[in-house]
Amino acid sequence: MASRTTMRGLFLWVLLLLGPAVWLALFAFRPLDLPAEPVEFAVQPGSSTRAVARELEAAAILPRQFEFVVLTILLNKTGRIKAGQYSLESPLTPLGLLDKLTRGDTVMRKLTVVEGWSFRQMREAVEQSPDLRHETAGLSDQDLLAKLGAMERHPEGLFFPDTYYFDIGSSDLALYRRAYHAMQERLARAWESRAEGLPYKSPYEALIMASIIEKETGVPEERPQIAAVFVNRLKLGMRLQTDPTVIYGLGERFDGNLRKVDLITDTPYNTYTRAGLPPTPIALPGEAALRAALKPDASRALYFVAMGEGRHYFSATLEEHNRAVNRYQRGGR
Structure with a gap:
């Protein structure tokens, strides 16, 4: 009789010890009944584990928050959930959900900065993105550059055109910083491997030239030929006489039509009236233009x-050029 009582007591102790483990295991491995397919869920920066669990329950992603918090504690993942936007799809268990959140397997958004855009166009695209956190709103261009630690005083040409991927809610300042450093790195690499005898005093002057090449090029393979024309002109002291610089100098006054009066009206960017390079780049050049x-x-x-x-x-020669103008622009033979 005593042994039977002992066995019963032992069994109860085993149940008491194993019961919670079995209960938690059943919770951890049971597929979640998601309210939609897929369901989007955002973890805000600085959210605690309990706050995330509470929001998961409120969104009907978790049946109960308590077990999820306990699971997080037992697996030593408290405080490891990463901020961002998540896309959740079946089959998904609470254990799989925790793994996804702690790995930071977020949904990425993207913003494409197009080669040849002006910085103003880039800034408009960034400001219109609903997926970024707009920390630079209201900052002047100069204030923005100061936030980046840039030494330059004018933003044009300083940001590399590319497709940038980011988490929803990321800072727009972080995107500007990535684009700025990307341009610095690519310009430095191109400068290190430059041809001999180029008429540039600094990498920044090469960046100015690259921006002109970007705006003048209609067919990608012609970039090196267009570059040769402008480099040859600089070496001889000839004026560059390139329309895109004049258009840039007109700013918002440009209505889509470049007139003769525009070509003879002097501005710092009018390469018909001034020799040498304009004072700054006129666009965001891509790697091929660099x-x-x-x-x-x-x-x-x-x-x-x-x-x-x-x-x-x-x-x-000018004679050959005049014949080409007559043939291709005036319909001559």
């Missing part, structure tokens, strides 16, 4: 004229 500016074609060309479909005819 390479072209620092490794132009070995060519004697000094002129080019549009032939149509984005292509140009290149000439080494």
Whole structure:
């Protein structure tokens, strides 16, 4: 009789010890009944484990928050849940959900900065993104550069055009910082491998040239040829005479039509009235334009004229150029 009582007591103790473990295991491995497919869930920066669990229950993703908190504590993952936007799909268990949240397997958003955009266009795109946290709203361009620790005083050309992926709720300042450093790195690499005898005093002057090449190029493979024309002109002291710089100098006054009066009206960016490079870049150049500016074609060309479909005819002499203008622009033979 005593042994039977002892066995019964032992069994009760085993139940008491194993019961919670079995209960938690059943919770951890049971598939969740998600309210939608997929369901989006956001973890705000600085959220505690309990706050996340509470929000998961409120969103009907978890049946109860208590077991999830206990699971997090037992697996030593308290405080490891990462902020961001998550997309949840079946099959998903509470254990799988915890793993996803602590790995930071977030839904990424993207913003594409297009080659040849002005900084103003980039800033408009950033400001219009609903997925970014707008910390730079109301800052002047100069204040924004100061926040980045940039030494330059003018933002044009300083940000690398690319597609940037980020978590929902990320700071727009962080995106600007990534784009700024990306341009610095690519410009430094291109400068290190530059051709000999280029007429640039600094990497910044090469960046200015790259921006002009970016705006003048209609067909990608012509970039090194266009670069050669402008480099040759700089070496000879000829004016660059490039329309995109004039248009940039007009700013918001440009209505889509470049007139003769615009070409003869002096501004710091009018390369018809002023020799040398303009004071700043005129756009955000891509990597190919940077390479072209620092490794132009070995060519004697000094002129080019549009032939149509984005292509140009290149000439080494004014006489040849005038014939090309007559042929391609005036319909002559």
